[in-house]
Amino acid sequence: MRRPFVLFAIGVLALALGALAPQAALAHERRTVAGYTFIAGFMNEPALAYYPNALDLRVQDAGGQPVTGLEQTLRAEVIVGGGAQRRELELEPAFNQPGRYFGYFIPTLPGDYTFRIYGQVGGQQVDESFTSGPGRFSAAEDPAELQFPRQMPTTIDLQQSLAERGQGSSNDGLVALALGIGAAALAVASVDAGLRVRDAMQRRGS
Known part of the structure; x- marks a missing residue:
């Protein structure tokens, strides 16, 4: 499933x-x-x-x-x-x-x-x-190369940062999961906002 x-x-x-x-x-x-x-x-x-x-x-x-x-x-x-x-x-x-x-x-x-x-x-x-x-x-x-004004860390960057902070820490998995969920939510929100802006522009142009 x-x-x-x-x-x-x-x-x-x-x-x-x-x-x-x-x-x-x-x-x-x-x-x-x-x-x-x-x-x-x-x-x-x-x-x-x-x-x-x-x-x-x-x-x-x-x-x-x-x-x-x-x-x-x-x-x-x-x-x-x-x-x-x-x-x-x-x-x-x-x-x-x-x-x-x-x-x-x-x-x-x-x-x-x-x-x-x-x-x-x-x-x-x-x-x-x-x-x-x-x-x-x-x-x-x-x-x-396209991000401005701040560059967003990738999931690989986040994993490396967690590994450096503590090898095998039981909290690392929870933090990584939270970061992943947060990143996914941000991506969905960004897409939704972009679609709303595009639809508004299309309505104004029609």
Whole structure:
């Protein structure tokens, strides 16, 4: 029960953050695979480390029509460190957008990411890897470079600080949990406030 809820929460945050971003063309890699067009990249770009995001995959047939039902026949992985670390992503069809699929996760390191997509499309075996880079899609950026006027500590920074204050302290786990809950609440509040501002601006412009 816990994993579906976590994926749902990450998905809601990722979609909300995407709604706040300027509606510019996303940098995705496009290639032909077994007669189909695959378009892959991050859902939210520029991608920021420590913020909810997702693999954004779109598949079209030779006539440019969206291919549906691929969540049943395709699998996906996110890979970092040249293959040193990988995690399977659960592909979910995008609501009211046929042929588009999301695989939600939170990138926790700045740098390049690879999305591996494998399985079957139209009865044909496929196994393709899409890696961030120039002319493809953006790498995950360190959010500290964009924060102003103060930089917010990451969860890794907080964990290191707790470890330095006391090895094995029974209170550390409670403090870490409280910090995590506080950070999540702040993120949700920020997204909600941003959506309210955006809606107000849209009403004023209409």
